[in-house]
Amino acid sequence: MKKIIPLEEGDYYLTPEGYRCFTEKYHLKRGYCCKSGCRHCPYGYDKKTDTFKK
Secondary structure, eight states: OOOOOOOTSEEEEEESSSSSSEOOOHHHHHTSSSSOOOTOOOOOEETTTTTTOO
């Protein structure tokens, strides 16, 4: 079961299209990579190759 992390200021921003874009701060707080190819992934995941760069 995954833990629900409450959102705080700086965890995400809204894109011009109106989507939530989670920041590196949020991803680090969550503590794992979801392998969705997130824009600010601090874990270095590349969705195209399904590998970690870092």
